[in-house]
Amino acid sequence: MNRMRWFLMAVLLISAAAAEENLVSNPGFEEAGDNGLPLRWGGPSSIYHRDTSVARSGEASLKYRNDDISHYALCPQGVTLEPGRIYALSAWVKTEGVVGEDSGASICLEWWDEDRGYIGGSYPKGVKGDTDWTLIEGVSARIPKEAKHFGLMCYLRKGMTGTAWWDDVALVVAREDPMRSVLVVPNYRGEVADDGPAKAVVRVVLHLTDYADLDPAGLALAWTLRPEGGEAAAHGKQTGLASTAIDLEIPVGDLPHGVYDLEVALVEPSGEVIATEHHRLRRIAAHPPRKVYVDAHNRVIVNGEPFFPLGMYWSSITADELAVYADSPFNCLMPYGRPEAEAMDLCHANDLKVLYSIKDYFHSTKYCPQSIKTEADEHEAVLEKYEAFHDHPALLGWYINDELPLSMLDRLAARQRLMEELDPQHPTWVVLYQVDQVAQYIPTFDVIGTDPYPIPSKPVGMAAEWTRKTRDAVMGARPVWQVPQVFSWANYKKTEAEKNECRPPTFDEMRSMIWQCIAEGANGIVCYSWFDIRRDKVRTFDETWPLVKRIAAEVAGVIPALLSIEETPEVACEAGDWLSWTVKQRGDTTYLIAVNADREPHEAILR
Structure with missing residues (x-):
C-alpha cells in the first residue's frame, strides 16, 4: 500500500502556469532593456545583467555576479496582485560558487501598504554551491486587503556571494485546497482504547473562497475506515452541509484492535470526489502506563500530573x-x-x-x-x-x-x-x-x-x-x-x-x-x-x-x-486585533490574561 495513505494530505492546489496567466513580464529575460538589464527588471547593472550565453530555455537568462559580501541587491519587478488571492511563484535557478550561511539564490514575493510599509512576503528556500538548473517554488499567503504595492524579486540572500542565473520565472494565481481536516478526537497519536473514545471526530473546514461554483449545501462528506492492508470496514456520508465548518463523528468503539486508515472525501452531487484526506487510527485494548503523554486537553502529563x-x-x-x-x-x-x-x-x-x-x-x-x-x-x-x-x-x-x-x-x-x-x-x-x-x-x-x-x-x-x-x-x-x-x-x-x-x-x-x-x-x-x-x-x-x-x-x-x-465564565470583549486575551478558572479565582500586542496604548472593554 502506498505509505502516503497514512498522511494527512493537506496541500495547496497550484494552478498550472499553462492554465493561468503568468503575471511576470519578460519572464525568460528574452527582451533587452537599458544598461544591460532585461526589459522591465530593475537592480544594479554592476551585479545583474542579461546573459545570452547561458539559458535554460530561449536565448537568454538573468545573471548575478558578486564577490563582495557587503553588497546586498535585488533584481525586482513590480507586479499587480489582487488582495484575497493566493499566488504561486517559481523560477529555474543555476548557481556557480555561491557561498554563505543562508540558503542561496532564490526568488521572493513581497507586498507593502499604501505608504510602502512592509506587510509580508513569500521567501522560498534557495540553492547554493554549484548546481544545475533547479526549480525554486513557493506559495504566498492570502494577500491582505491593505496591500497596495507588490514586487517579485530575483536575488541572493544577504551575506552571500558567487554567480547565479535565473530563467523562466512565473507568478500565477493559486487555489487553496477546498477542504482541510484534522483528527481532533483522539488528539494524541490517533489512539482509541476500549474505554474510549467511542467516536472519532474529524474537524473539517471548507475553504471555498477560490471555488465560486461550489455551494456547501450541495456537497457531501464521505468517510471510510480500512484496516491496514484490508478492505473497507465501515463507511458513512454526511450530506447537505449547513456550514463550512463540520465536526464529522465516526463510531470507532466497536472496531477490532488494529491500525486503520480513515479516509475523508469531499464529494459533489454528481459523485465526483473533489478532495480526499487521510488520518491514522490505532485501535488498542488499553493505554499502557505512560511516563509522559498528551491528554485530551492538550496538556502534557508527566508522571500523572499536568506540566x-x-x-x-x-x-x-x-x-x-x-x-x-x-x-x-x-x-x-x-x-x-x-x-x-x-x-x-x-x-x-x-x-x-x-x-x-x-x-x-x-x-x-x-x-x-x-x-x-x-x-x-x-x-x-x-x-x-x-x-x-x-x-x-x-x-x-x-x-x-x-x-x-x-x-x-x-x-x-x-x-x-x-x-x-x-x-x-x-x-x-x-x-x-x-x-x-x-x-x-x-x-x-x-x-x-x-x-x-x-x-x-x-x-x-x-x-x-x-x-x-x-x-x-x-x-x-x-x-x-x-x-x-x-x-x-x-x-x-x-x-x-x-x-x-x-x-x-x-x-x-x-x-x-x-x-x-x-x-x-x-x-x-x-x-x-x-x-x-x-x-x-x-x-x-x-x-x-x-x-x-x-x-x-x-x-x-x-x-x-x-x-x-475548569469551566470559565463567559467574557465579552470589545477591542481590536491588537488585543490577545484568554480566561482561566481555578477554584474561586478567575484569571484574565490580556496583552496589548501593539506598541501604541489602546483601550479595551472586557466584561
Missing part, C-alpha cells in the same frame, strides 16, 4: 551553567548538544526536564553527523539515543524537526511513526518557521511550535499572530509549545553594519511576546536562547538574565491556572 513546559534552548550542558539556570523558575531545556548520561543525570538532579534533540538525524541535511549517510544510518542513530535515554527520568520528549522543509514530508512523517512505535512513553516536538504550512506538517509531530523573532525589524505582535496561526492550523487539537525571542539578531549577522542594526528585545518586548503566546493558546514556552543571551555583546548576560527570570517567574506563578480545565 507546563517553561524552558530555553541550550547548546551544550555544563555543570556551572546548569547551576545558574536551575536557580530560576524554568523547569526544562532543549539542548542542541545531545547530552550524554552524565548531563542528563545532572538535569534530573536539578529537577529539570530535557527535550532531547535528534532533529539532525536526517542524512544530507545541513547539521547531520557525517557518520549518517543513509536511512539505515538514521534509524541506527535514533535507536541508539532511544535505548540510551527512553527510561531516563529527565526525558520530557523528543525534538525531531527544527525547520526542515516541506519537501521532506515523507521522511518527517516516517520519523514520527518510528518514534510512536519505539517510544509510547514520550511525545515528539517540532518547531517551524514555516508558520503558513503548519497544517501540512501535522502527520510529523505530537506537539508543534513556531518561532516568531520580530525584534527589531518587525511588529512585536508577530508573536501573537504566529501563535494564533499555529493554533488555528491544528484546529486547537494539538499542543502548541511556542518559541519566543529573548536574543539579539546581532549574534547571527556577519558585518558590523548588520550587527549595528540589531538589538536585544527590551524587558517589555520580551514580556509582551511571551504573554502574547500564552494568551493566544500556547501550552508551553521554550525561549530562544540561553546560549545567545550569554554571548550578547550589547547587553550582558548579567543584565539580561534577571529580566528573563523575572518574566519566567510571572508565568510560573500562574501555571496552576494555565493548566486548569
